[in-house]
Amino acid sequence: MTLHRGQCLCGQVSFTIDAEPLGARMCWCRDCQRIASGSATVNVLFAEDAVRYQGEVSTIRLTADSGNTVERGFCPRCGAQMYSRTVEPAGLPIRVRAGTLDDPELMPPQAQIWVSSAPSWAPLDPNLPQHPKAPPPV
């Protein structure tokens, strides 16, 4: 049963989610700064098999700062970043970009990760846990 929905900027890509989130985090790794216009990405975590994308999604696979092989999905028409998922090792939650959810209030960030690579001007929230690098697994 679909519980949550979302889409890219132009609407070419949409998605449905049939589970509740496992967590939410802001990521300040350098890869995220490059795709999020200089800021952190804001990500809501779900079991990977709970999220289904429709439409054409372009992907790029890179070795992340963590050393994991990470795939990032984005709309080839409008460029909106849709998700990241860890290909190797398998089994980690998929990270849905919070701004693509129809309801961005679904789950506020609960932690800030990779803050050791955040710029000095980053508006880090002192009320949220800060992890210098990768967080403990969800």
Ligand SMILES: [Zn+2]
């Ligand atoms: Zn689009």
Ligand SMILES: [Zn+2]
């Ligand atoms: Zn990141």
